[in-house]
Amino acid sequence: MSTADILFDKLQHVTTAGPGCIYSRERCAELAPFVDAINELKKRRKAIILAHSYVNPEIVYGVADASGDSYQLAKIAKASDAEVIVFVAVRFMGETAKILNPGKTVLIPSEPDGCSLADSITGADVRKLKALHPGVPVLCYINTSAEVKAECDVCVTSSNVYDIVAKIPSRQIIFVPDKLMGKNVQEEMDRRGLDKELILWDGTCYVHEEYDPEMVRTLRDRHPGLQVMAHPECSPGILHLSDFVGSTSQLLKQMEKIDAPAYLMLTECGLSARLQVEMPQKQFVGTCSMCKYMKANNLADILRVLSEPKTRDFVEIPEDLRLKALACIERMFDYAG
Ligand code: SF4
Numbered sequence: 001m002s003t004a005d006i007l008f009d010k011l012q013h014v015t016t017a018g019p020g021c022i023y024s025r026e027r028c029a030e031l032a033p034f035v036d037a038i039n040e041l042k043k044r045r046k047a048i049i050l051a052h053s054y055v056n057p058e059i060v061y062g063v064a065d066a067s068g069d070s071y072q073l074a075k076i077a078k079a080s081d082a083e084v085i086v087f088v089a090v091r092f093m094g095e096t097a098k099i100l101n102p103g104k105t106v107l108i109p110s111e112p113d114g115c116s117l118a119d120s121i122t123g124a125d126v127r128k129l130k131a132l133h134p135g136v137p138v139l140c141y142i143n144t145s146a147e148v149k150a151e152c153d154v155c156v157t158s159s160n161v162y163d164i165v166a167k168i169p170s171r172q173i174i175f176v177p178d179k180l181m182g183k184n185v186q187e188e189m190d191r192r193g194l195d196k197e198l199i200l201w202d203g204t205c206y207v208h209e210e211y212d213p214e215m216v217r218t219l220r221d222r223h224p225g226l227q228v229m230a231h232p233e234c235s236p237g238i239l240h241l242s243d244f245v246g247s248t249s250q251l252l253k254q255m256e257k258i259d260a261p262a263y264l265m266l267t268e269c270g271l272s273a274r275l276q277v278e279m280p281q282k283q284f285v286g287t288c289s290m291c292k293y294m295k296a297n298n299l300a301d302i303l304r305v306l307s308e309p310k311t312r313d314f315v316e317i318p319e320d321l322r323l324k325a326l327a328c329i330e331r332m333f334d335y336a337g
Pocket residue numbers: 054090114115116117118143205206207208268291292293294
């Protein structure tokens with residue numbers, strides 16, 4: 001089977017990842033030479049390609065050695081003996097991989113490589129918050145730069161945030177940068193009867209913030225039995241209307257367990273695209289919510305960073321800052337058990 005046929009075979013059912021994600025035979029034939037060149041060069045450079053679930057499906061299914069959320073990918077990077085890691089996502093995720101893998105070359109191909117959430121806060125902002133609330137522990141979501149992690153006490157992911165906040169031995173906790181996730185955590189602590197007060201920062205993921213509860217209600221009326229699956233970066237109003245809330249990896253696992261007439265995925269549409277490839281028998285409704293940063297990754301740039309990387313493609317972190325950020329992540333492992 002040719003590479004174009006393999007791509008078409010895998011991607012023909014994808015419809016939810018935006019207008020650029022229609023995989024006709026002609027489109028797959030255009031993509032195939034890039035896929036072949038990247039896979040060849042990857043072997044020669046002893047590289048692995050790690051792709052976030054939100055990037056374009058031809059990357060996930062054409063050239064990636066593994067795909068998942070940023071935390072899963074950082075762990076895979078750590079376990080790998082590859083000399084070069086091409087991290088196809090956004091910059092803060094490449095930084096997390098570099099914090100855990102200082103001896104490896106980490107390359108990021110996307111440009112722009114930002115994130116509305118990670119870019120909402122700096123290390124200086126965290127220092128100001130600490131000065132305003134002396135002695136209050138600072139938790140940061142993993143969607144933050146190395147500079148921010150270096151200023152915080154404990155890192156959390158969307159999978160472990162509720163349980164780690166519950167375990168922190170302090171009533172007041174500064175939580176940055178996701179305001180919506182922070183509100184969801186506060187509600188969960190109240191529901192568990194825990195006396196916690198979260199001090200929040202005004203950051204949001206613009207993709208998850210966009211969801212409108214009215215749209216969820218309309219789709220529920222239109223599709224009896226609809227299962228609504230949401231990421232905790234969505235607003236509390238959205239989570240109240242959802243059947244299941246979890247990180248991208250938890251959403252994927254839950255989808256394997258349940259059987260419903262239709263599903264509404266309230267997270268970046270790359271995850272729906274993955275589900276359409278891996279579970280083509282399931283029906284997905286709703287419109288695409290696309291992250292412009294994740295979708296800035298493309299095969300041409302992956303080929304470029306493998307063949308002729310520019311200075312900006314390398315993720316470098318000063319060692320003193322890396323060690324502080326590493327301590328913040330390691331405390332997460334301690335709390336998560
Ligand atoms: S989906 Fe949201 S949190 Fe993820 S990279 Fe895009 S803007 Fe950032």
